[in-house]
Amino acid sequence: MKGVWLVFKKEILEFTKDRKTMFFTLAVPIILYPLLFGMIGKMGQREDQQARSSQTRIALIDPSNVIESLIQARTNDFTLVPAPEDDEKARQAIKDDQLEMLVTLGASAAQDMAEQKTVAVDVLYNRVEKTGRVAMKRLEDALRELNNATVQDRLQKLGASSQLAAPTSIQSRQVGGEELLLAKLLGTMLPYMLMLMLFVGSMQLGIYVTAGERERGTLITLLATGLPRHEIIWGKLLYVFFMGIVNSVINIGAMTFSMGTLFGGREVSDGYAAVAAEEAAQLSGIAAVVDPTVITLTLLLMIPLGLLFSNLIVFLGVQAKNTQEAGTSMMPVVLLVLFLGVFSMAPGIEKMGILPYIPIVNVSLVIRKLFAQQASVMEYLTAFCMTVGLAVLLTYISTKFLNRESAIFKST
């Protein structure tokens, strides 16, 4: 078994001798993720700030002054602008970002109100824009206040209890906490990223030590030494496996770290409308992702999965006539991994009964559930054992296969 270690050492040494490869493998994720999330964070913040700082420009047609004074009182939220001449002009003005909403009340609104009728409030706004949604929330808040006051008033006149208007009242108690929302979202994305990184990250390195060695004419010098052939193969397997794990650890690390620092520190603003509060709550949920148990269990799963992938890479690498062919032959596998990843990300997929028994998909599924704190021990063990079994089987097959001389001396 000494040969396995020696070959592994040689591959690692060769890897470290090439600064460029090393940079792209190890340093890029460390730089990329903070940059990426930093940018997303900045963009989100700017949009928030824009929506928050600017008041909603509201055009109000309210001849009998039912809500005008109410709107005017909310100087933080609203600023009144002159109403466009007709509906068509108002539409255009909203599209052109000259105002956020047009609110119209009938001429008899005040009278209707006094007669205890329902007053229709017509609102024209753009739901697609965040500013539009914020405007609507603000208007709803304002009207709710008015409604409550009016109902209390009417009930009092009737001499009835104020509870008459509120047959039910919700007092919610959260089970998972709002932060789980994003953890769950992340749980669906992370296994996919991880699996892709595990494969793609070690693919090029795997090609370099297999098809590449043959292409450069060094493989034969390695085989001509006294090392047993299967130990050479295992040494290369160990290297590809190791680099895949290193890659995914670096990627998870960089991802969770940059998300943790960039979003975790963001304040949940209280004064701001519910739209932003909801988002902020989701973002602070990243903290749940940094749960060490979840991370450890996830990394543990990467071991058999990495073994499976490295076998596939080495097998295809030795199979190919040259590095180019090796790259081409691995494309379908990359696509398959991509597909399985996307597949297991699909909403509701976790309810399919056979999924826990489909290799690779079950790993992705379990990771997804781990992050949502829904994984069962049984499912975890099934995924783990199945992947281990498959990896061992593939190691056996590829060792057998690669031992054949036709796998080493390709006729060109």
Next chain:
Amino acid sequence: MIHVVDIHKTFVVKDKKTRKKKTIDAVKGISFHVKPGEIYGLLGPNGAGKSTTLRMIAGLMEPQSGSITVFDHDAMTASEKVRRCIGFLSTDLGVYGRFTPRELLRIFGEFQGVDPKVAERRGMHMLERLDLTDFADVKMESFSSGQKQKVSIARALLHDPKAVLFDEPTTGLDVLTAKTVLDLLKIMKEEERAVIVSTHVMPMVEQMCDRVGIIFDGKLHGDAPPKEILSQYGVGTLDEVFFKLAADGGVA
């Protein structure tokens, strides 16, 4: 001793045009023996089967039939032991471009089970003899083919092998460097190693080999000292032996 007895090797290749499988009989029953302290020359034109024969002796390929023993180890059942006592130089000129010669020799010393200190000393000694000491710590990716060949030779001899198998060691080398290599081979002979060299450079064989085997189309024609071969064919140079074989279509 190296014993090669009636080995056969067939390759199956695919003809891209006819889309049919084709068998190539690369080696069709070759036998010869090499004693320690002897240089055996394998001569033959391109595609004759020289490299295939050497690879089989080195335990890198298995013959379909026949047997090979190298210092009492069977090349098929004990190929690791065989490889440990063989210094093999292939024609590929493959060196690890990211390593320096010193690093390469240290790594291959480990692979061959040589003590690191001994490997370092032997390796440096070899590089000195091959006039490459100045480049011992330069990355090999920039090396010329001659420099690569020299490093490969040092690598092949690092573990003090009892048998030395060199496949066209002087190809691509200038006359001076070629002479260095040939001198090295003579030293190998004096050190009582069994040496097999393949080549199609005739003069080198004539002045150096104790015995030669002429491979033509996978078969051995003549297995004797160079002088005897010449008189056997009634010609003055080995080149003429080739011409004669080619004219007869390999039937001699």
